[in-house]
Amino acid sequence: MSKDKILVIGANGQIGSVLTEALRKEFGDANVIATDIRAREGYDGQFELLNVLDRPAIASTVNRHGITQVYHLAAILSAKGEQNPLQTWDINMGGLFNVFEVARETGVQKVFFPSSIAVFGADIPKQMTPQNAVLKPTTVYGMSKASGELWSQYYFQKFGLDVRSLRYPGVIGWQSQPGGGTTDYAVEIYHYAVRGEDYTCFLSENTALPMIYMDDAIRATLELMDADASKIGERTSYNLAGMSFSPSEIAAAIQAQVPGFSVSYQPDFRQAIAESWPASIDDRAARNDWGWQPKYNLENMTKDMLFHLKK
Ligand code: AKB
Secondary structure: OOOOEEEOOOOOOOHHHHHHHHHHHHHHHHEEEEEOOOOOOOOOOOOOOOOOOOOHHHHHHHHOOOOOOOOOOOOOOOHHHHOOOHHHHHHHHHHHHHHHHHHHHHOEEEEEEEEEHHOOOOOOOOOEEEEOOOOOOOOOHHHHHHHHHHHHHHHHHHOOOOEEEEEEEEEEEOOOOOOOOOOOHHHHHHHHHHHHHOOEEEOOOOHHHHHHHHHHHHHHHHHHHHHOHOOOOOOOOOOOOOEOOOOHHHHHHHHOOOOOOOEEOOOOOOHHHHHHHHEEEEHHHHHHHHHOOOOHHHHHHHHHHHHHOOO
C-alpha cells in the first residue's frame, strides 16, 4: 500500500486529466485527489472543486487528506495568456506561490511544477536548444514559467521543498483536448483528419516546434517524480524532448494514413509566438540524470493517434 497521498490541481486539463489516471494506477484510486476550478462530469474518482488562488482552501484540502505530493497543473497557456496579460500573471504566479507556501507550511514532501519550451525566446540556438540557454520569453505565460523555475529552485534551496519540473514541449494526445496553447494545432489536426474535414492551420507550414506524445509526457513526469532525489541535478526545470516537426510534416504523416486529407495555412498571432520558440530541444540533462528516453516519433504517434480517435 502506498503511503503517498497525491493532490492534482488542474485535473480537468489536457495533461491533468491523463496524469490523474496514471497516478491512480500507480498510487491507488483512494490515494489520488483530483481537483479543478470546474466540476468534472461523469468522473468516478475522488474529485473536489478547488480554486488555486484560494490559499486557505488548498491548505484545508492538503490537511484533510494528509497530502504528501502535489502536481500543480493549473495555468493559463501561451496564446490565451496574451489576451489578458496581467490576469495571466496573477493566476500563474499567484497559484504557484499558494501551492509552494501551503507545501512548505504543511510538510508536503514533493511538488511537480510544469514548465514549458515557452521559457525560451530571443538569442537561443533554435536547433537543439541547450538546457542552459538564456531565457528571454516573449509571452506572459513564458515569463511566468521562467520565473516559476527560479522560484522552484529557491524553495528547494531555501526550504528543502523537493520541487521537480519539466519544460514540456507541445503535448499531443487523443485522450483530451488542449486549450489556449500555440501548439494546439497538432492535436486539432488529427480530429479534423478523422472527421474527414479539411484543416486550416493557424501556423505557417514550415514552422517546426518541439512536441511530445502524451504517453511519453506522462511517463517522463512519473519517472522524474519517482527518481531518487540525488539524481535531480537540475532544480529549475529539465529540457524534455520527444520529437520535432512542422505543420507540413505532420500533415504529410497524416496523409500517409488518411489519403485525401487536405491542409491549408492561415497564420495568425500565434505564428509570432511559435517563431520565438525553439525548433528542437537538447534534453541530454534529463537523459543523463534520471534516464529519460522517449518512445514515440511522428510516425508511430500518428498511427496511435488515428487508431484511438477512429475508435
Ligand atoms: C502552449 O502552446 O502554450 C503549450 C506549451 C508549449 O507550453 N502547449
